[in-house]
Amino acid sequence: MPAPAPSWQTGQSTWNGSGYESLPAAPPINELPDEWVENFGLSQAPLQQPIVDLPLTDPSGGKSSASSIAPIPERQLPIGAAISEGATLDEPPLEQEVVRWYQVPWRWMSKGWENHAEFGLDGSTGNAETLAIQTGLEMKRKTDRYTLALDIDYRQASAQNRTTEDNARLNLDYDRLLGDSNWTTFGKLGMEYDEFKAFDLRLNLNAGLGYYWIRNDNTNLVTRIGAGASREFDSPVDEWTPEAVFGLEADHKLSSRQKLKAKIDYFPTFEDFGDYRVVTDVSWESLIDNSKNLSLRLSVTDRYDSTPQGALANDFYYSALLLYKF
Template identity: 25%
Template sequence: MKTARVNLHSPSGPTYLSSAAVMIANKLSGMATAGVKALMVSTLALVVSSLHADEVRTADGSVLHGTVEKIYEGKLYLSTPYAGDLVIPQDQVANFSTDEPVAVRLEGGNVAQGPVQPSSGNELQIQTSAGTMTSSMGAVEASWPAGQKDPAVAAREATLENQLRTWAYEASLDISGKAGNSEKTSTSARLQATLEGPSDRLRLYSNFEYSHDGEETTAKEIIGGVNYTNFFTQKWGWYVREELEKDEFEGIDLRSLTGAGVNYRFYNQERFKLEGRSGLSYRYESYDKVPVDQDATPVVYYTPDSEGYVGMDFGLDVYWKFANWGDLQSKWTYTPAFEDFNQYIVQQDTSVNIPLAISDQWKLGIGVSNTYNSQPEGDKENLDTTYFTRLILNWK
């Protein structure tokens, strides 16, 4: 049959129809309305496009047209313009053909590459550069487009990548000031590095805060810590952590908190994570010397005794991706002493983080941080509250 060229104004370019199809189209075009003409042309184009598609014949004699994406783990994946993506059990496929070269892995590991054409029964013919290779459909272990990876290799690489630990980093900074009747300046910086794999997590962090009101320092604190968690099941794990703090405003020369215990994942979903921990802790505090008599020459100082407490260590971490434009993160810790449960420290840090339009790496964090010490040293307040707006940078 001869082939004629008819411009169907297809987005993909001109389509070639057989002379019979052209005759039918010309015959009907004289009697059809514009709408019918468009439907007729679209139908003919779909018919012709199927002549240039891959073909799958099933065991019951059905014929499906589309693009064979791959064969893997006993399933044939077929992409069609009329029914979307289809997954067909390989034992229900009699044979298939492809317009473009594909790679076919056979039993024994041999790989042949070229267009595939059906032969008799369940036989296939692979047109390789070295000649024609014949195989049964049952001997095909996998198939994929030429030039791409074997699906088994791609799956192993993806599994290995998921098992690898990866580093993630976060840095934040907030600076505020006030001038006029009083001069106030506040600066806070944070840096965090997290090494995480599928079953464990190492987190290193440091915080620095400094503020003054006129000539008086109202905050000067440095915190550094490390937290390691290892999960021996999907939900249960163990942890060990250490945190060091120096707070000149509170007169703390060194405060160290060592904790160890068990972790539990209540929820571990992409958009919502809730994790709690419970264990034992040891808190040690040494203090700076404080003036007793500032009028004396020289000034008389007194250094309070160092203290150590054995107690409990409780914590709760929350992550909630409540919308595409923002997430909420909240961390809580509670460390009471065994000797006196009325002696404890509660810490809380909660922020709503909003991505900035300039990059997904940049966020704006708005939140509040509280530290409550039930028995502070000297005349210091029990509760220390900080409201903040942070510029956050995340990278890997």
């Protein structure tokens, strides 16, 4: 049996002046002092080997270890590419919109609608003092299944400080398509007030069938036929009168800034088709300022009543109005 190697060859010996002495073995690095265990409750824990042993490869392509791991896939996009392409994280929950119960009606009236308020004014002073104003509101909601439209107009004019015109009109129209066809059912509500006519308020309610000859984002053409009744309150004949209704309505976008609209409704009574009313509206709109949603409208309106009861049978209006869309 070979002799043991001198202690100085192990690197654990020291010179004491006359010879080499062996040093005591160093404590293991994974052992803790006894006072740490007593004071802090620490337990001995031996060092662990690495969990993942990455294989080594040589230039020839061979692996120095039998174990292997899948290579890390290359990045498909350079750093910062997601930011440059506008990629964003999901919206934080704290930034999600919260809708209160009292906001629901206005959201329904403002989203999906084409709305505008209109105003017109003209007058003169000097030999003749005149003033005329016209205001109105139009709201329209069109979907794949139905169209709902509200139209309110008010006109007032005076000459020499005397009122010569004071009237208002409200129309509510509803169309709903029947399945996938161009046929539609409609309902119509109309109210008219005029200080210079023989009634205080005229009310008409009508319903029936219609047919869309054209219906798209640029052009609409529909004809209607139906029945209903009308009444002139506080007039010489203050009672409900059955009547029919025949209507034609069309609108067309000439360009992204111009639109034409036309509408005519004929209301004959069932007892005598010679007793009838006709309401005609034609208008042209042109966008003035897209950033401020301002448009100009030129319109003409004719209202004819075959039985005016002492007043003129025909009322013809023309106007230039400034529209603000919202």
